[in-house]
Amino acid sequence: MKFKAILAASLILGAAAVDAFDLGGLVKAITKEPSVAPDSSSQQTKQPGLLGLLGGTPVEEEVAIGREIAGRLLGAAPLVDNQQLQHYINLVGGWVAKQSGRSDLIWHFGVIESDDINAFAAPGGYILVTKGLYKKLHNEAELAGVLAHEIGHIIKQHHLKILKQGQLIDMGGGILKSKVGGGDKGQAIGKMIGSGAEILARGLDKSAEYEADRIGVVLAARAGYDAYALPSVLQEIGHVSAGDSSVALLFKTHPHPEKRLVELGGAMDEYVEEFENGKIVADRFYRL
Amino acid sequence: MKLSEWLICMVLLAVVTPLYAEPGYIIRSSVLMDEPYRDATPLAELEEGASVEILKRKGGWLQIESEGKSGWVRMSKIRKGKAPTQAAAGSEAGGVLDLASGRAGTGNVVSATGVRGLDEEQLKEAKFDAGQVKKLESFTVSEKKAVHFAQAGKLAARELDFIPAAAE
Numbered sequence: 070m071k072f073k074a075i076l077a078a079s080l081i082l083g084a085a086a087v088d089a090f091d092l093g094g095l096v097k098a099i100t101k102e103p104s105v106a107p108d109s110s111s112q113q114t115k116q117p118g119l120l121g122l123l124g125g126t127p128v129e130e131e132v133a134i135g136r137e138i139a140g141r142l143l144g145a146a147p148l149v150d151n152q153q154l155q156h157y158i159n160l161v162g163g164w165v166a167k168q169s170g171r172s173d174l175i176w177h178f179g180v181i182e183s184d185d186i187n188a189f190a191a192p193g194g195y196i197l198v199t200k201g202l203y204k205k206l207h208n209e210a211e212l213a214g215v216l217a218h219e220i221g222h223i224i225k226q227h228h229l230k231i232l233k234q235g236q237l238i239d240m241g242g243g244i245l246k247s248k249v250g251g252g253d254k255g256q257a258i259g260k261m262i263g264s265g266a267e268i269l270a271r272g273l274d275k276s277a278e279y280e281a282d283r284i285g286v287v288l289a290a291r292a293g294y295d296a297y298a299l300p301s302v303l304q305e306i307g308h309v310s311a312g313d314s315s316v317a318l319l320f321k322t323h324p325h326p327e328k329r330l331v332e333l334g335g336a337m338d339e340y341v342e343e344f345e346n347g348k349i350v351a352d353r354f355y356r357l
Numbered sequence: 358m359k360l361s362e363w364l365i366c367m368v369l370l371a372v373v374t375p376l377y378a379e380p381g382y383i384i385r386s387s388v389l390m391d392e393p394y395r396d397a398t399p400l401a402e403l404e405e406g407a408s409v410e411i412l413k414r415k416g417g418w419l420q421i422e423s424e425g426k427s428g429w430v431r432m433s434k435i436r437k438g439k440a441p442t443q444a445a446a447g448s449e450a451g452g453v454l455d456l457a458s459g460r461a462g463t464g465n466v467v468s469a470t471g472v473r474g475l476d477e478e479q480l481k482e483a484k485f486d487a488g489q490v491k492k493l494e495s496f497t498v499s500e501k502k503a504v505h506f507a508q509a510g511k512l513a514a515r516e517l518d519f520i521p522a523a524a525e
């Protein structure tokens with residue numbers, strides 16, 4: 070148990086170090102190629118798959134894992150039965166995701182039946198927003214900001230990294246080894262994800278959330294939207310009492326919106342001019 | 358509409374319109390500027406915890422009024438709402454957050470489950486729904502459609518770097 074904890078901690082630290090390095094070098098690198106995301110697809114195809122246990126390319130594995138998680142979440146909270154709404158969120162999300170540089174992924178967006186205030190990202194391009202959160206939004210730029218935060222999690226592979234770490238730990242216990250021989254891909258994925266969609270109830274590292282916020286405002290701004298729309302949403306959500314059950318899971322998995330605002334505000338202050346003149350797009354916003 | 362009704366309307370409008378201003382307070386001491394630009398002229402120092410009236414927003418700047426002075430402050434230095442008590446305002450992370458998270462001793466955290474909440478337990482027990490995933494995937498739009506949608510909304514793609522974490 071203790072060994073596992075140490076192994077997990079060192080893996081997390083390792084991942085964090087890589088992220089910090091990425092972002093540091095990125096600022097200069099991106100100047101020439103602005104649409105390349107931190108984890109570009111070309112980098113990824115060079116890496117082996119998730120330990121090569123599931124078969125398929127890394128991207129195929131990423132999508133298969135995310136599809137399973139998204140399908141389970143949908144099992145708990147189905148899509149809102151409103152085609153216009155679902156079409157609209159895919160248009161906004163598709164345009165923002167295009168700015169991420171992960172054109173190797175097919176992006177899927179949906180609004181799910183839940184009064185909770187939350188949004189979820191599963192690996193490989195699956196993003197689901199609750200009806201409760203959607204109803205809090207005032208314009209298209211705010212929706213774009215929320216989706217861009219989730220896109221940030223996916224291009225940085227935040228959840229995938231956690232699953233990878235879990236799998237490495239399980240390997241030590243020999244849990245997965247036996248499954249591989251049988252080639253039961255579905256079972257291997259199932260084992261990796263754990264029970265249901267609990268991976269989405271597990272919080273990420275705080276720094277991963279702040280990073281997703283920073284990526285979120287940039288992606289929204291690249292798409293032409295007002296970069297300050299995401300901070301506005303955070304401000305709004307920050308007003309919901311922490312005792313309110315609708316934010317229980319969100320506040321458990323994310324730093325408090327006030328803390329996120331402090332972090333994000335500090336990071337954005339240097340770039341006030343760059344973020345000017347974004348659009349709100351309120352007129353065609355699909356209201357629920 | 359009768360004259361008396363008109364009068365009531367006018368009175369209501371008079372009350373509502375000027376109240377575009379929203380209360381807020383300074384969370385980190387900052388400088389009040391005459392214009393919403395980095396190199397604008399500084400007008401005054403604003404102290405942590407000071408109450409302000411927020412008039413409007415332009416990009417990352419908020420136009421405010423405080424103690425008879427008006428100008429622009431960076432959005433990140435201000436929170437909407439009433440200033441917490443003096444003591445709490447001192448440490449933004451401690452004070453405001455404790456209030457917000459119920460740790461400040463409201464003593465009575467409501468945990469009634471929403472009609473359609475999504476708690477940890479539900480997520481743990483969630484079962485894969487193939488039909489729903491297929492439905493979700495059917496809504497995906499082509500890149501061409503997304504670009505067309507952006508053009509219709511007069512959204513132009515811009516080149517921007519990712520931003521690093523703020524230096525402490």
Ligand SMILES: [Zn+2]
Nearest residue numbers: 222278281323
């Ligand atoms: Zn997040």
